[in-house]
Amino acid sequence: MKRYEIGLFIGSLRRDSINRRLATALKRLAPPELGFTEIAIGDLPLYNQDHEIVGGLPAGVQRMKEALEPVQGVLFVTPEYNRSVPGVLKNALDWASRPKGANSVAGKAGAVCGAAPGAIGTAAGQQHLRTVLAALDVHTMGQPEFYLQFTPDLISMDGQVHNEGTQAFLRQFMQAYAGWVRRLCG
Template identity: 40%
Template sequence: MSKVIGIIAGSLRKESFSKKIGRVVQGMAPEGFEFSIIPLDDLPIYNQDFDDHHEVPPSYVTFRETIRALDGVIFITPEYNRSVPGVLKNALDVASRPYGKSAWTGKPAAIFSNSPGNLSGFGANHHLRQSLVFLNMPAMAQPEVYMHSISKDFDEAGNMINEGTRDFLKKAVDAFITFYQKNA
């Protein structure tokens, strides 16, 4: 039976570089693994009243069940204002609740950050890492995956055209699989 690794892109934008990277990474799943893209588009902003008053939106229920069924997670995130995008933080919050029933607990994770600029999503990468510590998700430390000038790595049709970046991603995916096997 294949191990299922979720790919979560921290952006809602249709032409998001994080989503494009996610599709490239999805095709790199080794034998015995399935990489599944997990959308965030339908998650309302987390409000504890939903759980407290038993009015949980159906999208929360589905998302929590999806995360609970995963064996590990690769987060692919842009950087918004030196941190993670709100949609990604919201997804972390939704699946970590109700308190004491987090769907994230113990799932090995990797963080791949990206930016069209030169800072490569460094702030988002490290802020996300802080959240993963609290969520009890062992996060791959090496290689650190920061992708700068990512807009130059894709053609207009959304295909990755930079073989150097593709090779780097493949090495990062292979490292994550090794990390996963040691930490699952």
């Protein structure tokens, strides 16, 4: 069985983030052909093109871009802030796509998901993220869509899913994503 490495972006910096719990659960429920590398985004400076022109890429940006180079896919597990993409995630994508001609996410097999306490989950933020990913040439899986309303004991800190229906849905999502990666990456 061929193995594929997936760059995992978690759009929240909070240590106890519900989306970090979700990401842990997704890794646990993923088919064995998918391996995961978390792409750290918390130490990136705010995007400023002057870095490209004057002093080169900051160390954190270079580390992130190097981590992205060998992966075949990118999975975004993110909250929604004010009906949009968290600033830290957008900043990471701005850096990942630079400098011009060195887009570290272009052509990769992507998927977007997230959880929030509200009834529509992260639907609005995901739509904005999909628009950004399209501009960056990330081939984002369209179906199944994934909008999870998070309740306090749905997923434990170690990624255990306590609801059988939710567990089945998460497993199905990861199987669909594995199929998407296989289709795009051979």
